[in-house]
Every structure is written in C-alpha cells, then in structure tokens.
Amino acid sequence: MPLLSNKVITEVLYWVTRKKWLVISFLLSIILFYLPSPEGLLPEGHRTLIIVLTVLILIISESIPLPAVAILIWIMEVILGVDTADGVASSFMNDAVFFIMGSLMLAVSIVHQGLDKRLALGIINITGNKTWRIVFGFVAVSAFLSSFIGEHTVAAMMLPVALSLIRNAGLETNKATPLSTLLLFSIAYGCAIGSIGTPSGGGRNVIMIGYLSEFSLVNISYVEWMIFAYPLLLLEIPLAVLVLWFTFTPTQKIMDSAVRKLKVHVAKTGKLTGNQIMAILVFFLVFLGWVFLCPIIGLGIVGLTGVFFYLAFGLIEWKEINRNTNWGVILLFGAAISLGIQMKETGAALWVAEKALITLEVIFQDVSIVRWFVSVVLTGILTNLLSNAATIAVLGPIVLDMGGDPLIIGISTSIASAFAYLTIVASPTCMIIHSTGLVTSSDYLKAGWKLFLISIVLLFLVSYFYWPLLR
Amino acid sequence: MKILIAVSSKEYSGPTLSVGMNVSRAFKAPATIVDVGEKINEFSTEDVGMAHERIESWDFYRPGVDVLEWAFDYLADKEFIERSDIEAGFPKNTLVDIGGNRCEVYLKGTVCDNVNLILRNGDIIAELKDEVQKHHYDVTIIGGSQKRRMAHDLIQYIDSSIFIVNNYNPDQSYKILLAVDDSIATSKAVQYGARVAQAFDIDVDILTISKIESFGEGYKNAANRAAKFLRRCGIQHQNIYKVGNPSDVIKEIAGDNHIIVMGTSTRSPLKKFFKGSKPLKVMENCQCPILIVK
Numbered sequence: 126m127p128l129l130s131n132k133v134i135t136e137v138l139y140w141v142t143r144k145k146w147l148v149i150s151f152l153l154s155i156i157l158f159y160l161p162s163p164e165g166l167l168p169e170g171h172r173t174l175i176i177v178l179t180v181l182i183l184i185i186s187e188s189i190p191l192p193a194v195a196i197l198i199w200i201m202e203v204i205l206g207v208d209t210a211d212g213v214a215s216s217f218m219n220d221a222v223f224f225i226m227g228s229l230m231l232a233v234s235i236v237h238q239g240l241d242k243r244l245a246l247g248i249i250n251i252t253g254n255k256t257w258r259i260v261f262g263f264v265a266v267s268a269f270l271s272s273f274i275g276e277h278t279v280a281a282m283m284l285p286v287a288l289s290l291i292r293n294a295g296l297e298t299n300k301a302t303p304l305s306t307l308l309l310f311s312i313a314y315g316c317a318i319g320s321i322g323t324p325s326g327g328g329r330n331v332i333m334i335g336y337l338s339e340f341s342l343v344n345i346s347y348v349e350w351m352i353f354a355y356p357l358l359l360l361e362i363p364l365a366v367l368v369l370w371f372t373f374t375p376t377q378k379i380m381d382s383a384v385r386k387l388k389v390h391v392a393k394t395g396k397l398t399g400n401q402i403m404a405i406l407v408f409f410l411v412f413l414g415w416v417f418l419c420p421i422i423g424l425g426i427v428g429l430t431g432v433f434f435y436l437a438f439g440l441i442e443w444k445e446i447n448r449n450t451n452w453g454v455i456l457l458f459g460a461a462i463s464l465g466i467q468m469k470e471t472g473a474a475l476w477v478a479e480k481a482l483i484t485l486e487v488i489f490q491d492v493s494i495v496r497w498f499v500s501v502v503l504t505g506i507l508t509n510l511l512s513n514a515a516t517i518a519v520l521g522p523i524v525l526d527m528g529g530d531p532l533i534i535g536i537s538t539s540i541a542s543a544f545a546y547l548t549i550v551a552s553p554t555c556m557i558i559h560s561t562g563l564v565t566s567s568d569y570l571k572a573g574w575k576l577f578l579i580s581i582v583l584l585f586l587v588s589y590f591y592w593p594l595l596r
Numbered sequence: 597m598k599i600l601i602a603v604s605s606k607e608y609s610g611p612t613l614s615v616g617m618n619v620s621r622a623f624k625a626p627a628t629i630v631d632v633g634e635k636i637n638e639f640s641t642e643d644v645g646m647a648h649e650r651i652e653s654w655d656f657y658r659p660g661v662d663v664l665e666w667a668f669d670y671l672a673d674k675e676f677i678e679r680s681d682i683e684a685g686f687p688k689n690t691l692v693d694i695g696g697n698r699c700e701v702y703l704k705g706t707v708c709d710n711v712n713l714i715l716r717n718g719d720i721i722a723e724l725k726d727e728v729q730k731h732h733y734d735v736t737i738i739g740g741s742q743k744r745r746m747a748h749d750l751i752q753y754i755d756s757s758i759f760i761v762n763n764y765n766p767d768q769s770y771k772i773l774l775a776v777d778d779s780i781a782t783s784k785a786v787q788y789g790a791r792v793a794q795a796f797d798i799d800v801d802i803l804t805i806s807k808i809e810s811f812g813e814g815y816k817n818a819a820n821r822a823a824k825f826l827r828r829c830g831i832q833h834q835n836i837y838k839v840g841n842p843s844d845v846i847k848e849i850a851g852d853n854h855i856i857v858m859g860t861s862t863r864s865p866l867k868k869f870f871k872g873s874k875p876l877k878v879m880e881n882c883q884c885p886i887l888i889v890k
Contacts, residue, residue: 134865139753143722191638229642236646239653277643284647285654292656299662451642512639549637556640557647562633562659 146186150179158205163476170473172205176464177473177519184457184511195456198464207467216463221335223425225328225514226455227432231411232278233449234435238404245286246391254384256304256377260311261366263287267315268362272322272355273412279319280554283312288561289390293383301563304375309558310572314365314546316554321540322358324350324424325415329517331424332462333539336521340469342531347415347424352595353536357587364579372572400440407434454514461518474522482527493529500524500534501584504541505577509551513542530596537588544580546573597625600733600756602632602724606666608739611764613667615885616737617676619759620710622795625734628712629667631660632723657689664701664713665689671711680707691715697723721749728756735759735788735887747879751860751888752868757788759887760879763852770885772800773854775846775878776822778814781859785889786822789857790829792887796855799832803849805842843877856886 129137141148154175162171176198183194202213244266252262263283271279287308292298296305320326324334324347334350337343345353411431418427435441468474485495504524508516517539524538525531545551549559549566558564601616603609613629620627636644648658657665672679685705692700701713716723728736733756740762741747750758774789776782793800804811804819819835826833838845850856861873868876875888 131865135753138865138869139725142749143719187638232643233646236650241650241654277640277646281643281647281650285651285656288651288656289654298656299659449642449646451639454639454642550639553640553643556637557644559634560636560644560647560659561651 144188146182146188150182153182154179154201165479166476167472169207170468170471170476173202173207173464173467173471173473174477176201176205176207177468180461180464181511181519184515191453191457195453195460198460202463202467207471213463216466217459219335219339219462220423220425221328221331221462222455222459223423224325224331224428225425225458226450227425227428228275228325228328229450229455230432230446231408231428231435232275232281233446234432234441235274235278235404235408236281237441237445238401240401240404241282241285242391242394243397243401244282245289245387248286249384249387254379254381256307256375256380257366257370259290259380259384260307260370261363263308263311264315264318264366264369265362267312268319268322268358271316271319272326272358274408275325276316276320276327277553277557280312280316280557283316284309284557284561286387287312289387290380290383291563293386293390294377294380295382299562301565302375303373304377305563306568307369307373307375309561309564310369310373310568311366313552313554313558314369314572314576315362317543317545317552318358318361318365321354321543322351323347323354323415324419325412325428327513327543328458329514329542330539332458332465332514332517333521333535334424335462336465336469336525337531337535339466340522340525340531342525342535344420345532345536347419350536353592354540356591357540357583360583360587361580364583365576368572368575368579372575373568403438404435404440407431407438407440410434458514458518461515465518465522468519469522469526475526477523478526478528481523496524496527496529496534497537497585497588499527500538501541501581504538505544505581508542508545509547512550513545513552516542532596533588533592536592537584540584541581544577546576546580548573597623597735598731598733599623599625599627600724600727600731600736601627601629602720602736602738603629603663603667604631604739606663609663609667610670611766612737612739612761613670614674614676614766615759615761615764617671617674618795619735619737619792621676622791623735626710626712628714628727628731628733629664630714630716630724630727631663631667632720633658633660633715633717635718652691655688658691658715660715660717661689661691661701664715665703668703668706668711668713677711696726698727721746721753724750725753725755728754737761744880748872748876751873751876751879752865755890757860757887757889759885761885762879763883764885768853769798770796770853770855771798772796773846773850773856774800774802774822775842775856775858776802776804776815776818777859778812778818779859779862781862781889782818783821785857785859785887786825788887788889789822790826790831792855792857793826793831794829798855799834800826801849801854802826802833802835803838803846804835805838805840805845807839807841809839811837842874843881846878847881850882850884852884854884856882856884858886858888860888860890 157175162168199213202208203210248262252258267279291305296302324330414427489495549555599620671677686702688704690702697717699715701715735757737759772789772793802822804815
C-alpha cells in the first residue's frame with residue numbers, strides 16, 4: 126500500500142500548481158528573513174518590507190482570497206515583531222477605512238434606488254442624437270458623478286444605459302462593434318477621470334489625505350482638494366472623448382432611432398418616487414457634510430451618517446447592503462493602510478525612498494524629476510497591475526518620504542493612481558465593462574496607452590504650472 | 597451516469613454539443629451544459645454583481661446566458677431534446693445563484709427534463725474540476741484547445757472521463773479507434789468505446805501497439821477480449837496490430853476520420869505531471885476527437 130494514494134498526490138499537485146505564487150512568496154519571505162538587514166534599515170523595517178513584498182505578490186497573483194491577504198498582514202506584523210497585536214489592531218481602523226466602508230455601502234444604497242433610467246433620460250435630453258455628443262455626454266456625466274459618488278456606483282448605473290442604446294441601434298448586445306466598445310469605454314474612462322475630482326471620488330484619495338494628516342505633513346479639506354484636482358478633470362474630458370472617438374470610430378454617426386426608443390422605454394417608468402427623491406436628498410446632505418464637516422468629523426463618518434439615514438429611512442435593507450458590500454476589500458485596505466503606517470514608523474518607507482532617489486538620480490540627474498517619476502509614473506503603472514487603493518496604501522508612505530512639497534507629491538500620486546486605463550483588473554469600472562463580454566483586453570491597450578500618456582503630460586503641466594500658484 | 601458538456605461560444609460549440617448529446621443518449625444519461633465565463637477580479641466581484649443586477653432590470657442578461665440559450669435552441673432544432681413551452685414557466689430567463697461562482701439557468705417559458713444549464717465564472721480548469729467533483733459527472737465533454745497546459749490540466753485534474761471534441765465534422769463518416777493494451781484502464785475504455793460506437797452507429801478499429809516486434813500475451817488477450825465484447829454488442833470491428841511508438845502509430849491510423857477511445861494513463865500522478873502521458877501525447881499529436889476513459 127503506497128504511503129499516499131494517487132488521488133491525494135493529484136490533489137497536492139493541483140494545489141501546488143494553483144497556489145504556486147503563495148508557495149513562492151512564502152519561501153521568498155523565509156529567505157529574506159534570514160538575510161542580514163540592509164545597511165541603514167532597522168530590523169523592523171526589513172521585516173516590514175518582507176511583508177510588503179509578500180502582499181504584493183499575493184495580490185497580483187490572486188492566489189489566495191483578498192481577506193486572507195488582509196489576515197496574513199496582521200499575522201505577519203505581529204509574528205515578525207513589527208508591532209504588538211494591540212498596535213496592529215489600532216492602526217487597522219481609521220477614518221480612511223470608515224470612508225471606504227461608507228462609500229461601498231452608499232454605492233449599494235444609491236444603485237438600489239433604480240435611478241439609472243432617470244440618468245439615461247437626463248443624458249439623452251442634453252446630448253441629443255448625434256453619436257459624438259452622446260459619447261461626450263457619457264464621459265462628462267460619468268466623470269462628474271463619479272467625482273462625488275465613486276466610480277463603481279456610476280459605472281453600475283451607466284452600464285444598462287449604454288447597453289440599451291446599443292440594442293436600440295439594432296446591434297447585438299453580445300457582439301462587439303466599434304459603437305459598443307466606444308460607449309462602454311466612455312463609461313469606464315469617464316469614471317476613472319472623475320474619480321480624481323474630490324476626496325470622495327475614490328478610497329485612495331482618502332487614504333492619501335489620511336497619510337498626509339497622520340504623518341503630520343499637511344491637512345487638506347474637501348474643497349481644497351477640488352480646487353487642486355477639478356481643473357485637471359475638466360481638461361481630461363474632451364481629450365478622452367477625442368482619443369476614444371478616433372480609436373473606436375463608429376459607423377453610426379447619428380443614433381436617432383436608438384435615442385427615441387430609449388426615451389419611450391424610460392418614459393414608461395413614470396415620475397420619481399418618494400424613495401428616489403429621499404435618496405437623492407440624503408446624498409446631497411452627505412455631499413454638504415463632506416464639504417463643510419469633514420475637517421471636524423472626518424470624511425468616513427460623514428459617509429457612514431449617509432448610510433445610517435438610508436437604513437433608518439428604510440431606503441434600503443441591511444441584508445441588501447450586506448450582500449453587495451465587498452467586505453474583503455474593506456479588510457484588505459484596512460490592513461494595507463496599517464502596513465503603510467508601519468512602513469513609515471519602522472523607517473522602511475524612508476529607506477526605500479532614499480534608495481529609489483539615489484538609483485534613479487543617476488538616470489535623471491534631477492531630484493525633482495525623480496520624485497515626480499516615482500510618484501506619478503510608477504504609481505500609474507502599478508495601479509494598472511494591482512488596485513488603485515492598494516497602490517496608494519503601499520506607495521503613499523514611500524513617496525511622502527522622498528522630500529519635496531508633500532501636498533503636491535501626495536495629490537499627484539493619488540491622481541496618477543486613477544490612470545487605470547490599460548488593463549481589465551486596473552479598476553472595478555474596467556472589470557464591469559469587461560464583464561459584458563463586449564470588450565477585450567487588447568481594447569484597453571488600444572485606447573489606454575494614448576490616454577495614459579496624455580494624462581501624465583497633463584498632470585505634469587498642472588502640477589508644475591497651476592498648483593504652485595495655489596501654495 | 598451523468599454527462600457534463602462545456603460550451604464556450606456559439607461559433608465553436610455546435611460540434612461539442614452534438615457529440616455530447618450523442619454520448620448522453622448512448623449512456624441514457626442526463627446532460628448538463630455549462631458555460632464558464634471569465635474570472636472576475638476579486639476587487640470587483642460585488643461591483644460587477646451590482647452592475648449585472650442593474651442590467652437584468654433592463655432585460656439584459658449577463659454574458660453566458662445567451663450562449664446557453666443558443667445551446668438549448670440548437671439541441672431542440674437538432675431534435676436532441678424535446679422543447680416544451682409552458683405558460684407556467686419562468687416569465688424571463690432566470691438565474692438562481694447557488695453560490696461558489698455557480699448559477700443554475702432556467703430559460704423563459706420552457707422546460708426540459710434531461711438537460712440542465714449552468715453558468716459559472718472563473719478559471720476554466722478550477723470551475724470544471726469543482727463542477728465534476730461536487731456533482732459527480734462521469735464524462736466531461738469539451739471542445740479542443742491549442743493550449744498544451746489546458747490539455748494537460750484537463751487530463752491530470754478533472755476527475756471524470758474526458759471527451760475532447762477536436763475538429764469534429766458532423767458531415768464526415770467516422771470510425772472508432774479503440775486503443776487497447778494490458779492496463780487496467782482498457783476494459784472500461786472498451787465499454788465506453790462500444791457505447792459511443794452504438795450512439796454514432798459506426799464501426800470500431802481495435803488497435804494494439806507494441807513497442808517491440810512481438811506482442812505479449814497481455815496485449816493479445818486485451819485485443820481478443822475487446823473484440824469479443826464488441827461482437828456481443830453487435831458492433832462491426834476489426835483488429836489491427838502495429839509496432840512502433842504508440843502516439844505516432846495512433847496519429848497515423850487515426851488520420852482525421854476516427855474518434856479515438858483510450859484508457860487513462862496508469863502512470864503515477866507525479867510522473868504524469870513531469871513527463872506527461874500517452875493520452876496527453878496522443879491529444880497533442882492528433883487532429884480528431886479523443887475520449888480518455890478514467
């Protein structure tokens with residue numbers, strides 16, 4: 126009788142092939158642990174960087190579930206002696222995590238109200254029936270709305286509007302055409318552009334604000350952020366429309382019949398219901414709270430107050446929120462922020478920042494360009510491979526330790542993390558349009574590289590010529 | 597006995613469905629048609645779910661439902677199934693989320709007792725493995741793939757017999773090429789080969805290959821037992837004895853007008869993992885359908 130049956134061996138082989146990156150990261154972390162700490166890096170910092178490397182491998186490879194990565198961060202922080210259990214617990218929960226939790230719950234509450242049909246009517250009333258105007262409307266409305274309520278919320282509401290127009294134009298909704306690709310990318314890129322506009326546009330903005338405040342560098346309010354970022358958002362909208370139009374030029378230049386059919390379809394839904402009016406009102410109050418109360422009570426608490434009202438007024442049931450909220454993401458971002466704080470406290474962030482500056486200075490000769498390169502280009506690339514909030518959580522402490530004006534570096538990094546144009550996994554909106562089966566990974570590259578380069582150049586111009594005027 | 601038919605697109609899945617339903621008939625077994633959609637990044641699972649709920653409220657269906665709807669219609673048109681339209685059926689296509697990336701799909705206003713429709717999302721090997729393991733399928737039928745890794749993983753990890761419908765042409769007349777040897781997997785392969793031959797009403801070539809000039813007693817007995825079994829089943833057959841490298845000989849004899857049936861490799865999983873196996877080599881070499889019996 127063999128020691129292990131063939132079935133057991135097959136299962137082990139299957140596990141190893143599927144989890145090879147888990148095995149590799151585990152072995153790598155053991156090897157790195159036994160290597161001496163590099164010069165200038167404390168043992169705690171050395172161990173923190175081991176955790177960072179392990180986590181990056183596990184997130185990119187998706188070899189274990191996200192909540193498991195979060196739990197692993199806590200375990201490793203304590204076992205490797207980076208912090209105590211109480212220290213890890215207290216660094217896990219802060220206003221940025223509250224905000225991410227609140228914004229995901231708000232997204233569920235808003236999407237649940239079925240306001241998409243109203244939105245459809247609003248867009249086509251403004252744009253009319255010319256295709257280029259509809260595309261402009263899609264990008265602009267997605268950007269405007271996602272700057273306040275988060276990109277995934279807007280993408281979920283805009284998707285049926287786009288599919289409806291595609292169907293009404295007489296095209297199959299399961300076969301890719303230039304028109305379908307154009308409309309879907311208008312949503313995804315519009316949402317990505319919009320998410321830079323305000324702190325509530327994305328969890329990563331709040332993470333960066335949290336770091337700036339936590340590390341006693343600078344405090345920035347909701348309105349101040351808008352003054353910095355909104356002009357860039359407005360500049361990007363027409364450029365994104367041009368890029369998309371000339372990359373996926375449709376044969377249908379006018380969508381008269383599609384627009385009329387959509388109007389008829391939407392007209393059947395009748396007037397706004399009491400719940401929908403209440404839902405809009407609550408969100409408007411949340412927005413006012415973010416503008417006026419965030420320096421006092423924090424963005425997260427304002428968001429959670431909105432969720433409280435949605436629940437208390439019966440606009441949504443808890444089980445609905447519970448079912449549609451990605452708790453794994455909340456755990457992971459909380460753990461990633463905790464890791465970011467440890468990177469700062471153990472000196473790991475400073476060490477990496479110094480090494481990056483010394484290495485890259487050889488190439489660029491100018492320290493300010495090196496800072497900019499790391500904070501913008503590296504963030505832009507990493508955000509397309511990882512997740513934008515996770516990128517900021519990990520890179521944030523490093524770029525803030527590179528010197529220069531922390532506000533400009535911080536906002537640049539946060540904005541660059543929205544340049545998620547190149548891959549399907551770059552952001553939830555990219556994944557949402559991909560899930561229709563109408564866009565392929567090569568479509569992201571076709572239009573994405575142009576918009577990525579344009580966005581980087583625009584950000585460079587804004588950060589060098591406009592932002593210094595505000596300081 | 598349960599049959600699983602994996603489909604992917606309307607363009608390429610017709611032959612897989614035809615072969616699958618013929619096999620299902622041969623074994624008098626219910627068939628399940630599964631479409632495995634692309635994996636959704638874990639950061640976006642809930643967001644994509646929410647977007648899908650919204651599009652369903654506008655009477656759109658998530659990708660994959662259209663493929664299953666087409667598969668159902670295809671089978672009804674080819675008279676593999678009897679489609680009964682009933683008023684008491686679901687008013688629109690309905691997805692019942694069973695959990696673990698798996699949805700049961702019920703098409704608008706129709707019922708069909710012997711075909712189930714399943715929609716899954718994720719890595720194709722992981723999803724098929726999970727489907728087979730949890731729902732105890734005996735044969736998994738899938739279209740051909742050019743990816744060597746995929747073929748290897750299907751044979752190595754899916755815990756059922758695998759029928760790979762490679763370049764199947766419904767207008768071509770096929771024969772079964774039943775590869776036999778003295779391994780324990782052969783007797784089941786003979787049974788399955790006979791059933792498939794009956795289903796397609798075709799003849800069988802029993803192929804025995806030796807690497808050396810002489811054929812051992814075990815090989816001869818296996819060929820004779822196969823012939824006896826086929827004779828009892830009333831299937832026309834002939835014995836072919838060849839010398840040479842098994843995968844090369846099978847490729848040469850099979851051409852493009854045979855359905856190859858062979859037993860799974862009896863090598864240890866570790867050897868199969870590192871050095872491959874006879875069925876894997878045959879699958880890589882041959883351009884015709886192949887049933888690997890486990």
